[in-house]
């Protein structure tokens with residue numbers, strides 16, 4: 001008999017409830033337990049989703065629960081915490097969300113959880129690092145959504161520009177999930193033809209300068225959406241389901257997640273957006289791209305933004321106590 005797999009979702013706000021809906025519609029997990037500080041909302045969501053089960057691709061179990069339900073979870077997905085208000089950057093959320101994560105991750109670990117964490121809350125790279133610190137789990141079993149959404153946004157923008165199906169566009173955004181991220185144009189291709197060649201093939205239609213505009217649209221997408229509707233949630237929810245599926249179905253899928261980099265790209269001890277092979281073990285391997293000199297400089301800048309932002313956090317008692325208790 002096949003083993004039942006369980007996802008525990010912590011945070012059933014805009015991102016969390018969209019994730020639950022997408023997970024159910026794609027039939028990815030057998031069981032989904034939903035946990036939130038706002039119990040009424042979480043309970044209401046579980047009831048509402050159960051009423052959709054008759055229309056789902058397979059019968060699933062969904063309930064509103066608490067931290068003890070994490071004990072048998074294969075994956076704990078965290079989407080809890082504050083989101084950006086118009087004009088705020090992701091890094092502005094750091095202090096508030098680190099304190100929230102300290103309590104959440106400790107509660108999860110007290111349940112006896114021994115699976116894989118997926119983190120989406122912002123600033124995602126740093127909170128993924130803190131989840132690893134607070135949990136003491138091996139780095140390959142703590143994964144951030146990283147630039148999975150930014151990469152999807154880039155593929156969408158390029159597909160619109162070249163008028164080619166998104167699934168035939170291969171391009172990555174790496175670095176911080178935030179303002180210092182960068183596109184890896186040196187490895188971007190459309191159906192196997194580099195974006196530069198594709199532009200040269202049709203000088204009447206395309207212009208290399210347009211790539212800057214395309215990247216700006218990707219980098220600033222969250223600001224534009226938040227200005228209009230207060231939050232972004234469908235894109236990330238589908239990205240998180242993609243990541244969940246890669247793990248539960250042992251896919252060896254290459255996704256741009258926030259992975260633990262320790263030596264690769266000449267960087268030590270950091271979570272940052274990079275392409276990685278993901279399967280049932282979590283992150284199997286960080287893929288080290290041959291960046292060109294301009295990309296290398298931009299990646300280094302992104303690394304230093306994250307490292308500088310983390311400095312005060314690493315001096316906090318929350319961080320130091322967790323480090324000591326792990327030893």
Ligand SMILES: NC(=O)C1=CN([C@@H]2O[C@H](COP(=O)(O)OP(=O)(O)OC[C@H]3O[C@@H](n4cnc5c(N)ncnc54)[C@H](O)[C@@H]3O)[C@@H](O)[C@H]2O)C=CC1
Nearest residue numbers: 011013014015036037038080081082083120121122231236
């Ligand atoms: N990584 C990515 O690409 C993306 C990340 N995000 C981030 O996801 C996070 C959530 O965003 P939204 O869902 O829009 O926010 P939201 O405000 O709609 O939902 C947050 C939920 O967290 C819950 N919560 C707060 N503290 C909690 C605690 N201690 N324990 C349990 N639950 C708690 C709240 O009750 C609320 O239901 C934000 O940090 C946002 O920036 C959003 C979109 C994309």
Ligand SMILES: CC(=O)C(=O)O
Nearest residue numbers: 090122149221222232
């Ligand atoms: C909010 C956020 O991080 C995003 O939509 O990219």
